[in-house]
Amino acid sequence: MNAQQQNLFDIEPPPWEVDDDADEMAAKVVFAEAPWGPFEYSVPDPMRGDILPGKRVKVPLGHRRRLLEAYCIAVAQKAETSKRLKPIAAIIDQQPLISASMLSVAEWMAEHYLCHLGTVLTAILPLGVRGNVGTKLETFFRVSPQAAEKLGQRKLSPMQARAFEHLAASPRPLTVRQLAAAVGCSTGPILALRKKGLLDDETRRVQKAEAEETAAPREENITLNADQQKTLAAIALALDAGKHETILIHGVTGSGKTEVYIQAIQQTISFGRQAIVLVPEISLTPQTRSRFRARFDRVAVLHSHLSDVERHRHWRRIASGEIQVIVGARSAIFAPAPHLGLIVIDEEHESSFKQDIAPRYHVRDVAQRRAQQENIPLVLGSATPSLESWKRAQEGEYQLVTMPNRVSNLPLPHVATIDLRNEFSSGHSRGAISRQLRRAMSQALDEEGQIILLLNRRGFSTHIQCPSCGDVLKCPDCDVAMTHHREKDIAICHYCDHQIPAPQRCPACQSTGIRYGGLGTQRLEAEVRARFPHTPCLRMDSDSMKRHGSHEEALARFRSGEIKILLGTQMIAKGLDFPNVTLVGVINADTALHLPDFRAAERTFQLVTQVAGRSGRSNKGGHVLVQTFDPDHAAIRAAVRHDFERFAAQELPVRREFGYPPFGHMIRIVVRGTSAEATEMVIDAIAKHLQQAADATGVRLRILGPAPAPLAKLRGKHRYHMLLQSTDPQGLRAVVLQATANIEPPDDVQWVVDVDPLQML
Numbered sequence: 001m002n003a004q005q006q007n008l009f010d011i012e013p014p015p016w017e018v019d020d021d022a023d024e025m026a027a028k029v030v031f032a033e034a035p036w037g038p039f040e041y042s043v044p045d046p047m048r049g050d051i052l053p054g055k056r057v058k059v060p061l062g063h064r065r066r067l068l069e070a071y072c073i074a075v076a077q078k079a080e081t082s083k084r085l086k087p088i089a090a091i092i093d094q095q096p097l098i099s100a101s102m103l104s105v106a107e108w109m110a111e112h113y114l115c116h117l118g119t120v121l122t123a124i125l126p127l128g129v130r131g132n133v134g135t136k137l138e139t140f141f142r143v144s145p146q147a148a149e150k151l152g153q154r155k156l157s158p159m160q161a162r163a164f165e166h167l168a169a170s171p172r173p174l175t176v177r178q179l180a181a182a183v184g185c186s187t188g189p190i191l192a193l194r195k196k197g198l199l200d201d202e203t204r205r206v207q208k209a210e211a212e213e214t215a216a217p218r219e220e221n222i223t224l225n226a227d228q229q230k231t232l233a234a235i236a237l238a239l240d241a242g243k244h245e246t247i248l249i250h251g252v253t254g255s256g257k258t259e260v261y262i263q264a265i266q267q268t269i270s271f272g273r274q275a276i277v278l279v280p281e282i283s284l285t286p287q288t289r290s291r292f293r294a295r296f297d298r299v300a301v302l303h304s305h306l307s308d309v310e311r312h313r314h315w316r317r318i319a320s321g322e323i324q325v326i327v328g329a330r331s332a333i334f335a336p337a338p339h340l341g342l343i344v345i346d347e348e349h350e351s352s353f354k355q356d357i358a359p360r361y362h363v364r365d366v367a368q369r370r371a372q373q374e375n376i377p378l379v380l381g382s383a384t385p386s387l388e389s390w391k392r393a394q395e396g397e398y399q400l401v402t403m404p405n406r407v408s409n410l411p412l413p414h415v416a417t418i419d420l421r422n423e424f425s426s427g428h429s430r431g432a433i434s435r436q437l438r439r440a441m442s443q444a445l446d447e448e449g450q451i452i453l454l455l456n457r458r459g460f461s462t463h464i465q466c467p468s469c470g471d472v473l474k475c476p477d478c479d480v481a482m483t484h485h486r487e488k489d490i491a492i493c494h495y496c497d498h499q500i501p502a503p504q505r506c507p508a509c510q511s512t513g514i515r516y517g518g519l520g521t522q523r524l525e526a527e528v529r530a531r532f533p534h535t536p537c538l539r540m541d542s543d544s545m546k547r548h549g550s551h552e553e554a555l556a557r558f559r560s561g562e563i564k565i566l567l568g569t570q571m572i573a574k575g576l577d578f579p580n581v582t583l584v585g586v587i588n589a590d591t592a593l594h595l596p597d598f599r600a601a602e603r604t605f606q607l608v609t610q611v612a613g614r615s616g617r618s619n620k621g622g623h624v625l626v627q628t629f630d631p632d633h634a635a636i637r638a639a640v641r642h643d644f645e646r647f648a649a650q651e652l653p654v655r656r657e658f659g660y661p662p663f664g665h666m667i668r669i670v671v672r673g674t675s676a677e678a679t680e681m682v683i684d685a686i687a688k689h690l691q692q693a694a695d696a697t698g699v700r701l702r703i704l705g706p707a708p709a710p711l712a713k714l715r716g717k718h719r720y721h722m723l724l725q726s727t728d729p730q731g732l733r734a735v736v737l738q739a740t741a742n743i744e745p746p747d748d749v750q751w752v753v754d755v756d757p758l759q760m761l
């Protein structure tokens with residue numbers, strides 16, 4: 001589309017066709033906020049050669065003709081019948097910020113996720129790019145092609161002559177400052193040259209001072225083992241074929257997947273192409289960075305702590321084609337790589353790949369769309385693939401490659417469960433760590449090994465409960481139990497951060513026997529310190545790791561061996577490669593098992609399998625102890641055996657029976673507001689419209705709810721939700737669009753439509 005439109009501008013219209021109206025151009029634009037558009041504007045003649053889809057423009061809006069920024073999404077010959085259009089006032093960008101192929105991905109996103117194209121485009125373009133931060137306009141001079149003729153007629157001072165000669169010899173245009181410095185003159189002689197018509201100038205946007213990245217020491221390629229070679233060959237075949245294909249690598253933890261990605265990217269680069277590697281934000285550690293920097297010359301690592309200036313700089317270097325590899329979290333899928341050749345998503349099952357604000361996209365689906373658009377392979381890798389991807393692989397939509405063994409013939413660690421019911425009934429343990437786990441810890445420390453303890457819950461204890469009346473201290477705004485944090489002796493709501501001093505008496509019955517029950521990471525830390533007083537131990541969760549860089553620092557201390565015991569939430573479960581870890585303890589495998597979410601078993605399986613994979617990554621061997629109240633649960637039994645296929649075989653029939661993903665499609669509607677009644681009225685109205693729209697269109701769908709959401713109150717707002725299920729995704733979307741089209745909620749009630757939801761709370 002783009003190329004054709006450009007052609008239109010290249011060709012001068014033959015004179016007999018020049019007719020004021022007939023060849024008028026129109027641009028279709030959308031706004032980043034309401035009114036969203038699309039709207040049409042006419043393109044004034046002087047802008048014709050410059051207007052392109054993907055550029056931003058300024059257009060008048062409303063009868064007051066206020067100038068607003070908008071995205072141009074299409075340019076076409078104005079339809080003869082169309083009414084008079086208002087003209088575009090200005091074109092903002094010199095180059096399109098969004099390529100034609102990305103624009104088509106964005107349009108798909110808006111349609112699939114039922115959101116506005118303007119919202120998607122704003123999400124695609126980093127703030128720093130939109131604001132052009134860290135750049136300035138600069139004027140560059142070169143010698144004019146006509147200078148030779150003019151030179152004879154103009155007399156030059158010696159300084160002017162020197163500046164002219166220097167510029168004529170320069171291989172690229174120079175700014176006044178650069179030229180003046182090179183010749184050793186003031187700006188006067190140069191400006192005089194321009195006045196005499198000897199110089200041409202051109203204004204370009206340039207980067208302010210460039211920060212040079214320190215080069216990482218180079219590392220040689222590792223010789224791949226047979227499984228890795230087989231996997232690389234499959235990717236290479238897809239790269240050679242020059243067509244889109246999705247390859248799912250199911251490789252156990254430590255099977256050497258990353259090494260395969262790296263060598264596949266090297267092939268991609270050898271064709272002059274670029275690659276995007278998506279990893280969960282938490283995995284963007286210095287280790288990951290240096291691993292890629294050591295193997296490629298020009299890598300951009302896009303992590304969440306970049307400043308707008310840095311982000312903009314990376315963006316421009318990517319867009320210029322200079323960067324070979326882009327490593328980043330979710331939003332790196334939008335990197336403006338002009339010659340993309342490969343997309344890799346590591347740990348593809350991670351729920352952080354779904355964005356929880358609009359546009360609520362899942363990066364796996366966006367990546368697939370982009371890869372299709374650009375005819376390139378998409379590689380997904382995981383030790384615990386999502387059931388969505390697994391099903392597609394089973395049905396042949398994805399190519400499945402398995403890597404069932406760890407590299408260098410290292411065995412997977414042995415995993416055993418500890419039944420907490422016995423532990424409690426025998427009265428042996430009052431703490432979080434069972435006798436068996438304690439013994440294993442002592443032994444691991446005696447043998448100079450390191451330990452990881454996982455407890456997926458922050459805080460000192462999870463709740464504050466009165467033994468006399470049973471009252472649990474809850475957040476007044478969110479209706480969830482508040483968590484005791486001992487360091488400051490306060491109670492915190494983990495949803496809205498509401499904080500109060502920990503009460504000494506029960507707020508309900510005034511009893512002084514109030515108890516701090518449950519178990520969080522802070523309490524676990526206290527117990528570990530009490531039991532192993534001479535062993536350096538470190539807690540890692542979002543409370544202790546708030547400061548930028550603290551996560552990296554903690555990992556470095558653990559890697560160096562200074563810290564012997566690392567304990568924390570799921571932060572420590574993923575992707576880390578510490579050869580000296582010989583014991584992993586899961587304090588309570590059941591924390592996620594009973595949440596009101598149909599993916600609870602899948603999440604539990606993933607978490608236990610992933611954290612188990614941190615153990616035994618060297619020839620020192622390793623094992624894993626999993627404490628649970630439910631050792632016979634299918635998810636836990638499968639995790640103990642590292643048996644993903646068995647888990648999937650058990651879980652998929654359940655999903656099928658209930659029509660849950662990956663068999664049915666889902667949309668979740670959440671309505672929230674300060675007044676419970678008003679909120680409920682809005683969701684009831686949506687429910688009624690949904691039913692009517694379904695009846696009218698004949699789309700078969702199941703409506704669950706409306707009901708109060710599991711988090712019935714959050715940050716002071718009441719929440720109701722509704723789940724819609726159907727085997728017909730297009731029909732489902734159409735029904736939702738129709739049903740919500742005319743809902744006009746009161747001011748303080750908002751609703752959210754979440755397509756393919758991952759979050760059910």
Ligand code: ADP
Nearest residue numbers: 222223224225253254255256257258259407408
């Ligand atoms: P995964 O991504 O599957 O968890 P990695 O690619 O991180 O696995 O590999 C785990 C460790 O094994 C890394 O330290 C890596 O350098 C090393 N490794 C990878 N492939 C090989 C190989 N063929 N031979 C020896 N070591 C390897």
Ligand code: ZN
Nearest residue numbers: 475478493496
């Ligand atoms: Zn709260």
Ligand code: ZN
Nearest residue numbers: 466469506509
């Ligand atoms: Zn009480």
